[in-house]
Amino acid sequence: MTMTNVLVANRGEIARRVFATCRRMGIGTTAVYSDADAASPHVAEADAAIRLPGNTPAETYLRGELIIEAALSAGADAIHPGYGFLSENAEFARAVLDAGLVWIGPPVAAIEQMGSKVESKKMMDAAGVPVLAELDPAEVTEAHLPVLIKASAGGGGRGMRVVRELAELRDQIAAAQREAESAFGDPTVFCERYLETGRHIEVQIMSDTFGKTWAVGERECSIQRRHQKVVEEAPSPLVEKIDALRAQGPEAVAERDHGGPVRSAGGSSMRDRLFEAARLAAEAIGYEGAGTVEFLADEKGDFFFLEMNTRLQVEHPVTEQTTGLDLVRLQLQVAAGLPLPATQPALRGHSIEVRLYAEDPAHDWQPQSGPVHKIEIPFTAAEFTVLDQTGVRLDTGVVDGSLVGVHYDPMLAKVISYAETRAEAAHLLATALQRAKIHGLVTNRDLLVRVLRHPAFLAGDTDTAFFATHDLAVLSAPLATEADEALSIVAAALADSALNRTTSRLAGLTPSGWRNLPSQPQTKSYESRTTGTHEVRYRFTRTGVEVEGHDGLELISVAPDRVVLGVPGERGSVRRQFEIARYGDHIAIDSPLGPVAVRRLPRFTDPSAQVAAGSLLAPMPGSVIRLGAAEGDQVRQGQPILWLEAMKMEHTIAAPATGILSALNVTVGQQVEVGTVLAVVEEQEQEQE
Structure with a gap:
């Protein structure tokens, strides 16, 4: 064919x-x-x-x-x-x-059998694949908690909820059903026991129409937010660690487990057991094409079937990099009736993929929308292509000038590194991300860099609770320190001054500059999303520039888009180069110190632009799908006032303080833009006991 x-x-x-x-x-x-x-x-x-x-x-x-x-x-x-x-x-x-x-894709019957996560678990259990028991939502009791609600028809974190209080179960099931309906067109959900920590391991399979099935390799995808993967890699650090211990003999495993039982399944390696379970799953349903069998594993190497994805996975590039295969090419060949090659390629090197999202991890992972002014990832050797040597691969759906809307997932790109060792792959990817130029939207880039450089990650100690364990607030902090951010903003002010002088010359005006008599400092103000307002006061002199609060700073060169400063240090001056890009009043400053984004503040503010205290502003464009209170109600801090749907997910807008809901400016079904005043809560002082 x-x-x-x-x-x-x-x-x-x-x-x-x-x-x-x-x-x-x-x-x-x-x-x-x-x-x-x-x-x-x-x-x-x-x-x-x-x-x-x-x-x-x-x-x-x-x-x-x-x-x-x-x-x-x-x-x-x-x-x-x-x-x-x-x-x-x-x-x-x-x-x-x-x-x-x-x-x-796979046969219709295989999709049907795996399409229901409830029925697929029963089938896998019968085939000899270890599974976690499924729970009927109507029969969940306190003894079952915590439980995980999952959409039967899909994945990617849509329709998933963790429930720890029985009183919340009904509302969470309803919310999960709405998300599942929106994302997959099927509201069916089910429950299973929730393991607070675990390792998410999956096996890529490829089957042809002649009965041959490859277990191509395993991936580890343990670092997740909202049950959606953020960092993926191949091979799995857990599998590598357990199999290395097993190679040393049962005594090494027992010592690692503090004398606990060694469950070695007859001496087979963890990789062999994973591959065998994946092949059993594929053969049980007569599978054809590319698919993924997902497992939840513990630190001893035991694992349980989660689901089978009858499609190509988002994270397939790491498997391509560690096998040299083009999985899409194999999909096309299998669909055309061709057999898989006679021999399966051996595994090679290590690959790590991160998902670059337009979202704010520090503020409940709020998705962002708007223009992508610029996206440039350094060290990129190829796009959508398997690398044959150390480098960075970029798979992205956006380019400079793309607009990220509210209707779809906010993933901007997958950035993938490939190297001989895991340590080298992590270092290369972290450096590429830190030096990337990503202008226009708040992203999770800083979080990704901190994860890749975290000692626990580098040691392979990752699980599904990684963000909770290692303090999300610390991980999502800006890469540039407050001092480095302040220095970057000084560079922006000097670049703006250079731009003003250039513009003045072009307009035939007298440019400002040094004078015979001391002049008053010039002032420029900027607003940082994380550290607030910065006022830069500077004066150009015959020998360079003087900046208040930055004694000894040397101006090496200045242009509207590039500034080089000599920064005093303990052992002498250090040259720092800053690149400046402008998009209206928004300024992006890139340097090895870390990316900084600020907004240029006008000299005079418009009083009509102010909003009342206690105003709840829309954090993103979206649609109001539910109201949790009415105008005039007494509300408590943290109480949901309304729910927005954006990018296929529900987002709760809660009261910032205890008080009266004095204004509710929206109705169900209304579309709102970012910054819209949704409601106003007038705070009430708490009575003293």
Whole structure:
């Protein structure tokens, strides 16, 4: 079977990833896009693009009949589902086949069997794969707590909730059902016992139509936020550690476990047991194509089946890097009826992937929206391509000027390092991220760098509670210290002064500069998101510049976009170079000290721009889906006032203090922009006992 044109029923980074392999194989490409994605890079890169009217997933990427119609009208003969949306929807897969198109995915029966996480666990249990027992939400008692609510039809953290109080169960189930319906079109959820800590290990499988199944390699994805993976790597540090101990003999394992039992499953390595369990899972359902079998493991090497993803995973690049395989190419070949190669490649080196999100980890992971003015990752050797030597790979769905909206996941890019050792891969990736130019949005970049450099991470001591264990506030702190940020803002002020002088000359005005008599300091003010207002007072002299609070600072060179300063130190002056970029009043300052973003403050403020004390501002654009109080109600600090839906997730807006809800400015269904005053709480003083 020969494929000539593939439609990708998805968007952003994954569409670009599939298109890249198609181009290398000489296969044509077709994109689909919502109105919100009309200017997306994946649309421009395709040979043909078909509009799906609307913005939300329910209107567009979840409309299987529209996608099939698009494929037929564009002359595509195959559909690749990517991940998310309809990628694990058996009805869609069946409809694709019924339309005479090639389905680049597993058999419909396999999707159906794994599509219900409830039924799939029963099947895996029968096949001999270890599982965690599933709980009926109606039968959960105090003895079962804590429990994890999960969406039966999907993953990626959508529709997942941890419940520790029985009184919260009903409301959390309802919230999980709404998220599952929004993300997957299926509100079905279930419960299982929640393990507070554990290691998330998954095995990449690839099966052809001739009965051959490869366990391609394992990945570890233990560092997660809201049950969604943030850092992924191959091979797994836990598997490497346990198998290294086992190679030393049972005594070494027993000593590590403080005399505890050694569960060695007949002496097999943990990797062998994982691979065998994954193959059992695939063979039990007659699997074909790429898939992932996910497990939750403990520190002794025992593991339990979580779910099987009947699609390509977000984190597949780390497996590609450590095997040299192009997994999308293998998907296309299997779908075309070709067998897997005769020999499976050996594992090589180490690869780490981080997900760069437009979100604020320090403020409850609030997703961000707006323009991406610039995204530039240094040391990038390739995009969407397997590296053959040490370097950085970038898989991204955005480019300079892209707009991040509110309808989809806020992931900007996957940044992947590859090196001979884990330590080298972590160091390379951390350095690339710190020196990256990411302008326009708050991101989780600083958090990622701190994780990659954390002693526990470097030691391989990671689990699903990593952020709780190591203090999220510390991990999400800015990379630039307060002193380094202040120095960066001084550089911005001097660059702005240079820009003003250049503009004055172009306008025929007399430029400011040094004078025979001492002049009054010039002042420029900036606002930092983390440290507040900074006022820079400086005076140019015959020999350079004087900056209040920065004695001994030497001005080496200054231009509107670049400043070099000599910074006094214990052993003499150290040169520091700063690059400055402007986007209206917003200024990005990049240097090896760490990225800094500030807003230039006007000399005079507009009183009408002030908001009342106690105002609750929308942290992101979104839709009001529920109200938790009415105007005039007495509310307590932390009480939910309303819920916003943005980027397929629910976000709670709570009272900042105990008092009266004096104003409620929104209604259910209303769309709001970031900064909108949603409500006002008039604080009441607490009575003294």
